[in-house]
Each structure stands twice: as C-alpha cells, then as structure tokens.
Amino acid sequence: MTNSQEKRVSRVAQTKGYRLEKVGKGAHHGRFAIVNVAEGSRVASGIAGAEFSFSLQEAEEWLAKTGRSVS
Numbered sequence: 001m002t003n004s005q006e007k008r009v010s011r012v013a014q015t016k017g018y019r020l021e022k023v024g025k026g027a028h029h030g031r032f033a034i035v036n037v038a039e040g041s042r043v044a045s046g047i048a049g050a051e052f053s054f055s056l057q058e059a060e061e062w063l064a065k066t067g068r069s070v071s
Contacts, residue, residue: 009060016066018043023053032059 010020019035031053034043042052043062054062 006056009056009063012060012063016063018063018066020059031055034059034062 006020013020013034017037019037021033021035023031023033031050032055033052034054035041036043044051045054045058045062047054047058
C-alpha cells in the first residue's frame, strides 16, 4: 500500500481514538500496531504469529468495524 493510503488509515485511527504505529523489522516489516490512545495499550489483532500487529489492509478493516469515535 502507498504512503497516501497509510496516511488515510492513520487519520481514520485518530478520529476513533487510536494511533497507528509502524512496528518491527524482518518478518514484521510493513506491519502496524493500533494503539488505544486513552489506555496506551496495543489492540490484539487475533492473527497467529502476529498477535499485536496488522497489515495496513487488516488495520483498515479492523478500524471500519470499530464504531468508536472521539468527539
């Protein structure tokens, strides 16, 4: 995915009270963590072998399912 797609997903995360962070190197290169800003904790992805990391597409899908938004 492109840099503009990453920025768009990051903005969606911010509107819902989350922060998108790049994580890891090697096998986890190109993966992201979704951090709950209020709690300071990472969101579990439910993906075996990558418990707290998402691809950009997976992060976008997870955020789309989350109805929470910050006022």
